[in-house]
Amino acid sequence: MKSLTYLVLAALIVISCKTKTTSETSDTDAESLTLKEALQDKFLIGTALNIRQIQGYNPEEMEVVKGNFNSIVAENCMKSERLVPTQGNYDFSAADKFVAFGEEHDMVIHGHTLIWHSQTPRWFFKDSLGNEVTREELLSRMQNHINTVMTRYKGRIKTWDVVNEAVLDDGSLRKSKFYEIVGADFIKKAFEFAHQADPEAELYYNDYSTSVPEKREGIVKLVKSLQEQGVKIHGVGMQGHIGLDYPEIEEFEKSIVAFSDLGVKVSVTEFDITVLPSPWNNQGAEVSANFEYKKEMNPYADKLPDSVNTAFNARCLDFFKLFLKHEDKLDKITLWGVNDGNSWRNGWPIAGRTDYPLLFDRDNKPKEVVEAIIQAAKE
Template identity: 70%
Template sequence: MKNLFYLFTILLFFLGCKPNRSESDIAMSDTVTLENEKPQNLKDALKGKFLMGTALNTRQIEGFNPAEMEVVKTHFNSIVAENCMKSGRLVPRRDNYNFETADKFVQFGEDHNMVIHGHTLVWHSQTPRWFFKDDAGNEIDREELTKRIKSHINTVVGRYKGRIKTWDVVNEAVLDDGSLRKSKFYNLLGEDFIKIAFETAHEADPNAELYYNDYSTSIPEKREGIVRMIKKLQAQGVPIHGVGMQGHVGMDYPELEEFEKTIEAFAALDLKVAVTEFDITVLPSPWENQGAEISANFEYKEEMNPYPDKLPDSVNVAFNKRCLDFFKLFLKHQDKLDKITMWGVNDGNSWRNNWPIGGRTDYPLLFDRQNKPKPIVGNLVDLATQ
């Protein structure tokens, strides 16, 4: 009987030390539920496929629109500055750089573990006038322009070395017919300005990925011109790692087939491909082959602003289908695409409202003017996780 008493006591001891099965089961059940729970935001839904990026404007970076920044933190894992890193903003007067907003932009990306894209180092537009003039107001020569390009790139890329992962080194140097744009850079340096820019950026940060970026890349002649230019750079040993396809598209242009041909053509160059500046205007176009030539401007007419108060349901449905079709294409080629970047956070701060006709109301992005996700956001999450 004594032995039985000891045995019973030991049994009770071990039963008392055993973990509570119900709590353990609940914890395991919670873990399974969390693992199987469907993502509710874009960046998580697209994880492992490509980065989901957005452009930030100065007011957002400076903290004036916290609700918009919450959208950014929730749905995006890559950011690019819409304007504050362009030379006209960084150094409006010679040797007088102002990095205040750009520094905040980079810090925001680092604070929220985002991939930061630099935009843009050399661009014919939004370059300050002094860049091409001497102190007397006369046009500088080839040697001086080379020095200024190198100095600017070394200053900017050097400041963010190791912090900005990817850069648009040269922006929009090719025309729709495939020829090189006769910009001030080209007029003084010829096509060598592109080589100079990429080599200097690589020297400033050897670990940064360097991109060429352009719009209307689905136009066959332009696509072929960009491919020719890049092949020539590659043959010269110029460090170029990626190409950005600006995605300023409309409801009926470009054809998806041509957009796909461009993805394939650029990827065949053994380069990373990014869809940059993506938005879909729902407004009528004042020209036949609309691209993204920033200097274009047309007179306002009421018939060119058909939805000043609200977008009709039928147009909303068409917008959702158009956007979904593009993302189906992106997912089809996810092995070739590094990132997709929306050009803005919500409809209210999109440049499309004022270009190429000022004062219009457009609806080109994934979030409405109240920062609420449009139905397309849920559609894209479903598409990416099915």
């Protein structure tokens, strides 16, 4: 009888040990997952790279990229003012390194951006005498630029932002130089030129403040118009430049659904969360806006208070839970920067501030919310 009791006790101990070991292993596996591993069956997780990173000056930041992201986009080096600052003189040195890095590490490479009213060199709209070019000449320059860039990376860059930020918050088209000289059909022409340059590439329209109802409807109207004309458009990019209290997450969700209902892919293309006060009520990302520095507009120059850090983590997790809810509609989520220190938010719309908008801190350490996102993905 005593022997039987010992056998039962031994068996219970073995079972208990096995159960504990399995549980501990499960917890360890969850903690060891990186962002890209946790999200691999959901959507791509990407980040934007700046010139210094591409040129190899910040190797520790590139380790974060290699470990956590499976998609990359160039923050600035593929914009026309960087690629071709003077007419006919292309400089692909940084862009080539950017693409090579993505290929070396088996990442999906996103091209940003072909046609944009901002960061376009002045010569693009002027003739040799300084006069405004004709519609025909600007269309020719657009086609030449799109063809030159896309054919260089044909088969290597699979997705492109063809037109960037052409719709205003009220839903109307921006009266940019492209619009003024060519007309509203500059958007149609840009997509046609892009499809001709690389018929296999996925072509996106990209914009900010897409959760504003009027702007959402304007973009839906634009995409429908292109589709009705037989123009190839494969996706809509939603820039995720948000704050702690804007936009309403419900409105952001409505836009994901509305764009997906068009039968195109949807990507969140430039995700970050500013914790700093805004100098104006606009929730957009108009890069030309700037304001004078004032100390009260830079409240966390030395350290982020625990209460604000908690609010950031909660806000970020809420959005990633939204993304996971709609994983069937979303192709990729891209952070606009690698760590807090190199985010554009530190200099816009007020230069010289200290912001904390990304998933990795200035020491390249993951914030608490990263583990929470990984756990949410597992659930």
